Amino acid sequence: MMMEDFYNPPDHFIPEIRFKADTCELNISGESFHEYSVEFYQPVFDWLHKFLEIPNKTITMNFKMTYFNTNTSRRFLEIFDLLEDYEKNKGGRVTINWYYKAHDVDMKESGEEYMADTNLTINLIPYVN
Amino acid sequence: MEEKFSNYNFYSSFRENKISLAFQGMISQDLLSLIGLSLRRKNDNEMIARRLFGLVIELAQNIYHYSTEKAYSEKDKKEVGVGIIAIGETNEHYIVCSGNRMDSKKIKLISERCDYINQLDEEGLKMYYKDQRRNPSVEDSKGAGLGLIDMVRKSGNPLTYIINDSDKPNAFLTLAVKINKTLATT
Numbered sequence: 001m002m003m004e005d006f007y008n009p010p011d012h013f014i015p016e017i018r019f020k021a022d023t024c025e026l027n028i029s030g031e032s033f034h035e036y037s038v039e040f041y042q043p044v045f046d047w048l049h050k051f052l053e054i055p056n057k058t059i060t061m062n063f064k065m066t067y068f069n070t071n072t073s074r075r076f077l078e079i080f081d082l083l084e085d086y087e088k089n090k091g092g093r094v095t096i097n098w099y100y101k102a103h104d105v106d107m108k109e110s111g112e113e114y115m116a117d118t119n120l121t122i123n124l125i126p127y128v129n
Numbered sequence: 130m131e132e133k134f135s136n137y138n139f140y141s142s143f144r145e146n147k148i149s150l151a152f153q154g155m156i157s158q159d160l161l162s163l164i165g166l167s168l169r170r171k172n173d174n175e176m177i178a179r180r181l182f183g184l185v186i187e188l189a190q191n192i193y194h195y196s197t198e199k200a201y202s203e204k205d206k207k208e209v210g211v212g213i214i215a216i217g218e219t220n221e222h223y224i225v226c227s228g229n230r231m232d233s234k235k236i237k238l239i240s241e242r243c244d245y246i247n248q249l250d251e252e253g254l255k256m257y258y259k260d261q262r263r264n265p266s267v268e269d270s271k272g273a274g275l276g277l278i279d280m281v282r283k284s285g286n287p288l289t290y291i292i293n294d295s296d297k298p299n300a301f302l303t304l305a306v307k308i309n310k311t312l313a314t315t
Binding site: 012033071113 | 158159161162165179180182183187190193194255258259262263265275276278279283
């Protein structure tokens with residue numbers, strides 16, 4: 001049976017999340033400052049755990065965030081850890097594209113810090129609106 | 130509150146301290162979104178508005194998780210923290226501050242954490258942030274520590290705190306941080 005896609009519509013304080021099982025394309029964009037980030041991201045992790053059960057996938061994950069709070073930054077790190085583990089132990093190939101608005105030095109720095117904190121391939125990509 | 134209560138004292142005090150925004154009550158996500166919008170409307174510098182917003186969010190986090198004064202939110206179907214968020218300014222800075230009642234032991238932990246963070250340099254802050262993000266302290270399951278470090282990093286200024294009613298089990302903590310109105314050119 002094909003795995004279903006994951007979709008979370010955006011709101012003022014939660015990002016749009018669109019994970020496509022067939023193309024292995026994971027997109028997350030917008031703002032994230034839900035006050036209960038663990039609870040909010042739980043379904044995301046449930047989906048990812050199931051998705052990563054099957055080995056050898058080539059995955060692209062696109063982050064296009066405009067703002068996220070420190071709690072969310074922990075959740076992102078946990079996502080990176082999962083993906084890193086998948087590369088290391090399940091023959092997966094993972095590329096992270098970290099988009100940031102040109103001149104948004106803080107968002108760029110966040111991407112750089114994840115690069116320093118994980119062994120994943122993270123591309124920093126500036127964009128103009 | 131008396132029917133004839135006058136807002137004049139609030140008004141005068143706000144004017145005196147150049148407070149442009151103040152809220153007292155249940156800190157909800159909808160409220161925070163609104164504050165974000167109004168900050169963006171007021172500032173032509175998007176970067177400053179975003180950082181200012183980040184400071185509000187991290188301070189608010191502290192209130193809704195740790196305030197000992199609670200109110201029931203019909204929307205969230207649970208009790209959420211009550212407190213004060215205010216933004217004031219001087220000629221060169223914005224000042225963001227929060228105020229709420231908290232368990233005095235918790236206040237002690239937070240103030241000690243502030244003291245520790247305030248003496249770190251830029252590189253030290255970066256390392257401490259990295260370490261705390263991966264290995265949160267036991268008492269910091271909700272992530273308040275990370276927020277404090279982030280506030281100092283984003284504002285470039287130390288945290289200040291004032292504790293009132295410190296002899297009571299639930300003291301009142303004011304946390305504040307200032308941020309330059311213009312970006313430092315690097």
